[in-house]
Amino acid sequence: MTSQTIQRRSSWSPTERREYLKGLVFISPWLIGFAAFVLYPIIASLYYSFTYYDLLRPPRFIGLENYREILFQDQFAGKVLYNTVYYVLLAVPLGTIVAFLLASLLNTRLVGRSFFRAIFFVPSIVPVVSSAMVWLWIFNTQYGVIDSTLASLGLPVIPFLSSPEWAKPSFIIIHCWSSGGAMLIFLASLRDVPMSLYDAAKVDGAASWARFRHITIPMCTPAILFSVLTGIIGAFQYFAFAWILTRGGPNGATEFYSVYLYRNAFSFLKMGYAAALAWILFLIVMAVTMAVFRSSARWVYYGGSTD
Amino acid sequence: MNKSNLSRREFLRLSAAFAAAASAAGCRPVAPTATTELTPIPTAAPAEPTAIPTAAPEEPVDIQFWWGWTPEIHVNAITAAVRKFEEYNPSIKVSTGQHEWGEKLTTAFAAGTPPDLFILGEVRTYASKGVVIPLDDYMAGSTIANRETFLEATIEAQTWKGKVYGVPSLEHGPGLGVVFNVKMLEERGLKAPDDLPDTWEKAWEQILEYSQVEDNGNIKLLWFEPEVGTWVWWACTYDVLAYDNEAMKITFDDPRWKDILDYAVRYNQHFGPEKVKAFYESFPGWAAVSGCALCAEVLAGDINGFWAPGELAKTAPDKKFVYSWIPMPESRKGTTIQQVGGHCALISKDAKQHDAAWKLAEYLTTEEVNKIMFDGCGFLLVNKAFLANPRAVIGPDQWENMKFYIESITQASQVYGDNISPIDTFIWDQYSRAYDAAIFGEKTVEQALADLQSACSEELAKSISGT
Secondary structure: OOOOOOOOOOOOOHHHHHHHHHHHHHHHHHHHHHHHHHHHHHHHHHHHOOEEOOOOOOOEEOOOHHHHHHHHOOOOHHHHHHHHHHHHHHHHHHHHHHHHHHHHHHOOOOOOHHHHHHHHHHHHOOOHHHHHHHHHHHOOOOOOHHHHHHHHOOOOOOOOOOOHHHHHHHHHHHHHHOOHHHHHHHHHHHHOOOHHHHHHHHHOOOOHHHHHHHHHHHHOHHHHHHHHHHHHHHHHOOOHHHHHHOOOOOOOOOOOHHHHHHHHHHHOOOHHHHHHHHHHHHHHHHHHHHHHHHHHHHHOOOOOOOO | OOHHHOOHHHHHHHOOOOOOOOOOOOOOOOOOOOOOOOOOOOOOOOOOOOOOOOOOOOOOEEEEEEEOOOOHHHHHHHHHHHHHHHHHOOOEEEEEEEOHHHHHHHHHHHHOOOOOEEEEOOHHHHHOOOOEOOOHHHHHOOOOOOHHHOOHHHHHOOEEOOEEOOEEEEEEEEOOOEEEEHHHHHHOOOOOOOOOOOEHHHHHHHHHHHOEEOOOOOEEEEEEOOOOOOHHHHHHHHOOOOEEOOOOEEOOOOOHHHHHHHHHHHHHHHHOHHHHHHHHHHOOOOOOOOOOOOOOOOEEEEEOOOHHHHHHHHHOOOOOEEEEOOOEOHHHOOOOEEEEEEEEEEEEOOOOOHHHHHHHHHHOOOHHHHHHHHHHHOOOEOOHHHHHOHHHOOOHHHHHHHHHHHHHHHHOOEEEOOOOOOOHHHHHHHHHHHHHHHHOOOOOHHHHHHHHHHHHHHHHHHHHHOO
16 A cells, blocks of 8 residues: 555535536536435424424424334334334345246256346336236135135135235235346356366365356355345335235235335325334334445455455 | 225225216215114105305305316216306316315325315214314305204214314215115025014124135135224214213223124134135225125125116116115114215315305205216215105116115114214224224234224324324
8 A cells, every 4th residue: 555645625626616517517407416316305294203293284393202102102113113024024035036047947958048137137126006807816815816726626725815814925926926137137247256166166076066066156145245235125115016916905915115104104104104114114124234235244255356 | 804904095095987877986985973863765856956056156166176086977066066156157277187086185184285176975083173163154054054954863974073174075876775686586485575584693693694605714715794894883883972972082992893893703703704805806896896695696695775776777777676774782772873974074173255155065965966966976965855855866777776875864763974073084084993903813802892982082182192
């Protein structure tokens, strides 16, 4: 490391100031949009979280009352958090594993590889409402394709969306089905693994499973970290499928955090309460994300140079 | 079935134009208020509808009028009524729009740009928050839409702290009746009305006797859907309230609610709650939907309102249905009841043109508009003028199917109006949770009701106080 003396300037030259202002002008559309549609709503929601606000009357400051109620009084907050954590703990790892395995399959010399790649990717770009309608049919207990097959074989039918025990696993199945986006990222990462490592391992007598475990997976850990992190953030905010398919039922089994938040905001018009729920979710997601990041030092391998 | 998982309001939002003329998407079912004395339905020939002249304001004004229905048949019918109003009042220009059942409306209120006049059922939600004006003075000065024009029960239901904030408008009619498939009755040697269930116990006996279940537990045929999830209907039959507007309190601690939920638990446990829910995943409950349970004849009967005949005429035209009184608990056996409720017109406090908005609200209660709406989309506004001559609105082709619902209003021992609280959506949600918790065995009925009472009471207090 070379030492440099950095001179701190006390003022800018007119040219530098002009260049700076020009740059600001060029990015001003984005800045204005960011300020108006991202920054302001974030700050406003923080303010509303300390108020009672039903949209029909001006917000009334109540301090930490919303937070206190969520943490110590709300009989449903614990259940929705449990539902969400359940989903995160199962959907994210399973989705990641499914995506990685599919990518590994597609990384082989397979006839029709492009076709399969497209097939596996399509679910991740199908609109949520359309695919939700299809899944409603697939999971239907009376005439859905799965239960019809089971019934014809004389097996018990599975009440996918009408049973509290099966409802959450049904959403995890849907999540695994739509792992195409993560699969593409893993595919790109797999393509980046140097062949020389595999060659060296073969020379050393490593079997295919050993190569997969000691070369493929470690070399893909940055992509796995990205997929896990984005998966966790997305899973904590899981909403669309739950709202369309079950509205949080049966018996609150699929009332995820975002569903509960939405309901408080737009059904009950408890905007302040919903804002507080949103900020608590933000803190939870932030904490989990930081924990995963911290842990990544132990299991993520970056192939570039290190300091 | 727990229809409260998909409330009527949400269904109305989702359903497109399933039915053409003479079909109706009914209003939400509601709970009891006062009784009223009525005159019998006359049998004279219908009079020709006449235009209602209204005095135009001196200067041109623009007003905004919103409603919730989005299907084309509803929009067309309401717009036709509005255009007629503009003909009579050339100086009043009406801009129309749909508020999509609340979200757009509340946003408009928050932005300070609410419509001058809007149609909604949850009058007390808006009245309790002081964002709409009382209409007593306007009604007192009106010869078209005054207090005497409406059934006392329906007007009483739109009051908040003694003042009227909404006037029944566009769709406000009888919501209680059983609907039964005639062929399915006859196949089992049953005849209407004698063999129709007049008590909940008789309904239960028929459910047990005539329902069919497959080997895997799936319901193959559900004889009768008691609709226990729709608490407002059951509240009428037990003459119990969820919300007492006089005392401004929640009353789920009334012991009659336990009887209601006990029935729900018994019904669901017999088939299995997941099987009942699965049945309604497969066959929608609403008669306006093609392939509904009644249309597919996997359900012989259920509880429905005045909208059902028109809806079934479109979705099951080859099937014949009979309509009769809703079952009652044993303690009220022999009592016949009807409930008249639905939507009302409200005027925003921040509206710039209160007088012009009232002129439109007044016009929307006339027989002329009632005819336009019924012919256009099957909506009915039941007031005394309508009851004096219902055939002026309902044509001879539709009368036979509508007869029970219209005549029941004057023939019932007791007629109820709306009982909407300031936290109506919250109550529906909490009841749905209590219902599910009880039928799935997560809570006892007593615990579910206690939690329901506690949650709703707390929320009501916060809503009224604004904190």
